[in-house]
Amino acid sequence: MILDAKIPDGPIEKKWTSFKNNAKLISPANKRKFKVIVVGTGLAGSSASATLAELGYQVETFCFHDSPRRAHSIAAQGGINAAKNYQNDGDSVWRLFYDTIKGGDFRAREANVYRLAEVSGTIIDECVSQGVPFAREYGGELANRSFGGAQVSRTFYAKGQTGQQLLLGAYSALSAQIGLGRVKMHEYSEMLDLVLVDGHAKGIVTRDLITGEITTHAADTVLLCTGGYSNVYYLSTNARGSNVTATWRAYKRGAAFANPCYTQIHPTCIPVAGDYQSKLTLMSESLRNDGRVWVPKAKGDNRAPKDIPEEERDYYLERKYPSYGNLAPRDIASRSAKEACDEGRGVGPGGLGVYLDFADAIKRLGEKTIRERYGNLFEMYENITGESAYERPMRIYPALHYTMGGLWVDYNLMSTIPGLHVLGEANFSDHGANRLGASALMQGLADGYFVIPNTLGEYLSTQFGKKVSTDMPEFKNTEQEVRDRVEKLLSVKGRVPADEFHRLLGLIMWDQCGMARSKESLEKAISEIRALRERFWKEIAIPGTGTELNQSLERAGRVADFLEFGELLCLDALTREESCGGHFRVEHQTPEGEALRHDDKFAEVFAWMFQGEGNTPELVREPLHYEAVHLATRSYK
Amino acid sequence: MSTMHFHLRLWKQESNGSKGQFIDIDAKEIPSECSFLEMLDIVNNRLTTEGKEPIAFESDCREGICGTCSMVINGVPQGPGRGAACQVYMRKFENGQTITIEPYRVEAFPIVKDLVVNRSAYDRIIRSGGFISEHTGGAPDAAATLIPKPVADAAMDAAACIGCGACAAACPNSSPMLFVGAKVTHLGLLPQGQAERKSRARNMVRTMQEEGFGNCSNYYACEAVCPANVPATVIARLNRDYISGEVSQAVGAID
Numbered sequence: 034m035i036l037d038a039k040i041p042d043g044p045i046e047k048k049w050t051s052f053k054n055n056a057k058l059i060s061p062a063n064k065r066k067f068k069v070i071v072v073g074t075g076l077a078g079s080s081a082s083a084t085l086a087e088l089g090y091q092v093e094t095f096c097f098h099d100s101p102r103r104a105h106s107i108a109a110q111g112g113i114n115a116a117k118n119y120q121n122d123g124d125s126v127w128r129l130f131y132d133t134i135k136g137g138d139f140r141a142r143e144a145n146v147y148r149l150a151e152v153s154g155t156i157i158d159e160c161v162s163q164g165v166p167f168a169r170e171y172g173g174e175l176a177n178r179s180f181g182g183a184q185v186s187r188t189f190y191a192k193g194q195t196g197q198q199l200l201l202g203a204y205s206a207l208s209a210q211i212g213l214g215r216v217k218m219h220e221y222s223e224m225l226d227l228v229l230v231d232g233h234a235k236g237i238v239t240r241d242l243i244t245g246e247i248t249t250h251a252a253d254t255v256l257l258c259t260g261g262y263s264n265v266y267y268l269s270t271n272a273r274g275s276n277v278t279a280t281w282r283a284y285k286r287g288a289a290f291a292n293p294c295y296t297q298i299h300p301t302c303i304p305v306a307g308d309y310q311s312k313l314t315l316m317s318e319s320l321r322n323d324g325r326v327w328v329p330k331a332k333g334d335n336r337a338p339k340d341i342p343e344e345e346r347d348y349y350l351e352r353k354y355p356s357y358g359n360l361a362p363r364d365i366a367s368r369s370a371k372e373a374c375d376e377g378r379g380v381g382p383g384g385l386g387v388y389l390d391f392a393d394a395i396k397r398l399g400e401k402t403i404r405e406r407y408g409n410l411f412e413m414y415e416n417i418t419g420e421s422a423y424e425r426p427m428r429i430y431p432a433l434h435y436t437m438g439g440l441w442v443d444y445n446l447m448s449t450i451p452g453l454h455v456l457g458e459a460n461f462s463d464h465g466a467n468r469l470g471a472s473a474l475m476q477g478l479a480d481g482y483f484v485i486p487n488t489l490g491e492y493l494s495t496q497f498g499k500k501v502s503t504d505m506p507e508f509k510n511t512e513q514e515v516r517d518r519v520e521k522l523l524s525v526k527g528r529v530p531a532d533e534f535h536r537l538l539g540l541i542m543w544d545q546c547g548m549a550r551s552k553e554s555l556e557k558a559i560s561e562i563r564a565l566r567e568r569f570w571k572e573i574a575i576p577g578t579g580t581e582l583n584q585s586l587e588r589a590g591r592v593a594d595f596l597e598f599g600e601l602l603c604l605d606a607l608t609r610e611e612s613c614g615g616h617f618r619v620e621h622q623t624p625e626g627e628a629l630r631h632d633d634k635f636a637e638v639f640a641w642m643f644q645g646e647g648n649t650p651e652l653v654r655e656p657l658h659y660e661a662v663h664l665a666t667r668s669y670k
Numbered sequence: 671m672s673t674m675h676f677h678l679r680l681w682k683q684e685s686n687g688s689k690g691q692f693i694d695i696d697a698k699e700i701p702s703e704c705s706f707l708e709m710l711d712i713v714n715n716r717l718t719t720e721g722k723e724p725i726a727f728e729s730d731c732r733e734g735i736c737g738t739c740s741m742v743i744n745g746v747p748q749g750p751g752r753g754a755a756c757q758v759y760m761r762k763f764e765n766g767q768t769i770t771i772e773p774y775r776v777e778a779f780p781i782v783k784d785l786v787v788n789r790s791a792y793d794r795i796i797r798s799g800g801f802i803s804e805h806t807g808g809a810p811d812a813a814a815t816l817i818p819k820p821v822a823d824a825a826m827d828a829a830a831c832i833g834c835g836a837c838a839a840a841c842p843n844s845s846p847m848l849f850v851g852a853k854v855t856h857l858g859l860l861p862q863g864q865a866e867r868k869s870r871a872r873n874m875v876r877t878m879q880e881e882g883f884g885n886c887s888n889y890y891a892c893e894a895v896c897p898a899n900v901p902a903t904v905i906a907r908l909n910r911d912y913i914s915g916e917v918s919q920a921v922g923a924i925d
Contacts, residue, residue, distance in 0.1 A: 084806040108731045162809035166826040173816030205801035212797035272730040309704045312732045530718040576723040582783045
């Protein structure tokens with residue numbers, strides 16, 4: 034199979050304009066005849082649903098939460114990038130494009146990233162018009178701040194709750210369309226499979242989480258906006274419910290899964306405290322502006338931090354990266370923390386933590402200023418750990434945060450299954466091997482508000498007169514397969530809860546395929562995952578029935594998919610014999626221990642195609658052609 | 671790490687139509703550092719291991735922002751302290767303490783199972799007017815409208831509402847007016863929200879009444895429990911905009 038990304042011809046800055054000038058349009062009278070299924074109501078799903086309904090399409094939207102407003106986009110803290118150049122500090126579409134490509138360690142597709150930068154400004158216009166209360170200056174102008182990987186201030190924010198406010202903006206636009214009867218909203222509905230008719234995505238199978246009813250839904254096209262898969266690591270900053278099921282089911286129906294090994298590990302999270310822990314909490318990257326990261330110089334130094342004298346401390350980021358210091362990029366800061374802990378110099382329970390110390394900043398600026406800047410974060414930290422960061426340094430450790438990989442899509446956001454479109458974190462296209470801060474919100478909204486409304490016509494214009502209905506055997510058969518799978522889960526009747534399998538899977542993933550990966554560790558991970566999966570199908574405990582609200586059943590289904598997906602992630606990591614961005618293979622590093630890319634062999638996307646249960650998936654490569662930028666080595670020394 | 675023991679009185683109810691009751695469960699050897707929901711996870715996983723059905727409760731982000739939590743802990747919606755139920759930690763309780771956990775008791779939030787209630791009434795209130803009608807692509811440049819910082823900050827304070835339903839659950843009248851007022855205030859303070867300001871408040875209050883919620887009678891229990899610190903002053907603004915909306919319609923000034 035050859036992957037055709039359908040990138041428009043012409044110079045990079047003209048591609049999107051030329052695409053739009055030549056794109057297939059669907060007339061208003063015909064839009065009414067086409068039905069679109071949207072799965073997921075985060076930034077991508079809500080914005081796409083609202084916008085497509087405004088355009089006149091019939092939209093049916095599904096989410097597994099009780100309300101579309103609960104999607105995990107709501108938890109994003111920092112901000113959203115846009116090349117507005119309101120600060121007159123030299124920003125431009127080109128710079129945002131270049132920063133994103135470079136930040137992604139030259140593993141993203143140029144044309145998609147340029148388009149993202151190009152539409153970034155209109156996202157801010159749109160959100161302000163919806164009433165998103167972005168931070169303002171005293172004169173009433175929009176405020177901006179700076180984020181990692183950029184030398185300009187292009188990040189718009191709403192306190193530490195930017196994701197919440199952007200999602201509520203998209204949710205309000207969606208709510209307006211639901212109120213007008215243009216979107217049919219299905220809450221508590223979990224997508225459990227994709228229905229193909231003649232090889233095209235034409236519907237989904239869902240389970241009503243309250244009644245257990247399994248039903249099919251037909252449409253002319255399906256949009257998956259179902260987020261990332263960080264929870265394959267069990268402990269992550271993602272919500273408890275975030276899962277891979279929708280994209281994994283699509284993969285098993287023929288959609289290529291691209292670059293699953295590109296995972297982002299965020300350096301500043303509250304460390305793991307014990308087995309009981311259900312998730313990890315992020316401490317905003319902004320803390321590194323005033324906090325200094327250190328560990329004791331000596332191994333196993335158990336003294337309280339205040340008893341360790343200055344000369345016995347190792348401010349390792351300042352030492353190793355003098356020009357960026359504590360503001361080194363996420364992947365590098367995370368790896369350095371791991372190194373220090375591996376050397377036995379970690380602090381706190383289990384030695385898995387490093388200090389983020391504000392003592393100098395408090396001395397320099399006063400406690401009042403620090404309280405104003407970071408008060409809510411210090412409060413959150415104290416609430417969780419019972420320690421005051423005003424009195425002793427915070428303990429932090431890296432944790433899974435975001436996944437750059439996802440279903441492969443072309444320039445139109447269509448997967449390798451005709452009619453199946455994938456938006457937001459669920460697709461792979463824009464962040465390469467590492468995502469910059471404040472770019473996830475930008476991408477989710479770009480895809481939903483401005484890209485898909487323009488690209489959907491390319492597919493739909495080929496679908497006149499090809500209506501499907503849920504009476505067709507394809508729907509009945511897929512529905513039966515879903516019923517069988519639910520039955521199979523319920524029939525195991527073991528005694529081990531899904532959480533336990535999930536936790537064990539997470540340990541394998543984190544230990545063998547986390548911040549440092551090797552051939553040996555990945556092969557070990559694959560064999561351990563297989564064994565765990567086998568155990569799962571013998572011992573999983575699911576009390577209750579399938580015809581009621583059954584949270585054990587929901588979790589078990591998601592963990593079953595993670596147990597399959599984890600193996601693909603490790604296989605991808607094993608096959609990518611280089612280090613890039615968040616993917617660090619210990620065999621491939623510079624003498625200084627930095628990531629070493631092999632552009633001659635791996636400047637390409639790895640897209641995996643399902644070949645049937647038990648068979649090795651087929652690897653299809655999409656070469657990445659860099660026409661506008663030159664490949665370069667990142668340096669933060 | 672030390673462990674603690676608790677005596678739980680948990681609400682168990684099969685479904686909306688069935689009769690519910692409190693059951694007693696001893697939560698033994700709970701790590702003192704874990705969160706309230708992690709304590710429930712431990713209890714549930716133990717029940718599952720014993721072949722018994724776990725207690726159904728909802729949560730998602732577990733960092734206090736998604737609003738999925740919906741339980742009442744010792745009589746307080748979303749539990750003691752600021753923040754949602756997921757932000758409550760066991761070290762705040764006494765070792766050996768009895769803890770009562772039950773669902774919201776609000777007629778407009780029917781019980782689904784155990785601690786899970788259906789809060790879709792809040793979505794329907796938003797759908798009746800909690801937005802600015804505009805369409806994607808029609809927006810002027812974001813810098814075109816200047817909004818003074820104090821106004822933007824006040825709008826943000828109201829917009830911080832997480833839609834969890836604790837306000838209605840805390841209110842003796844089951845009034846959601848802190849929730850409705852938060853949205854009316856957020857949008858009503860901003861210049862973009864002026865065009866629909868009166869009809870928005872009127873439509874949302876009408877829907878709120880149709881859904882079976884009560885009106886505010888100045889207990890301020892909502893403000894006391896709100897995990898997002900939404901101030902009760904939003905209710906004053908809601909009342910003003912609502913009356914203005916009804917009067918404007920009566921005299922034919924708005925549709």
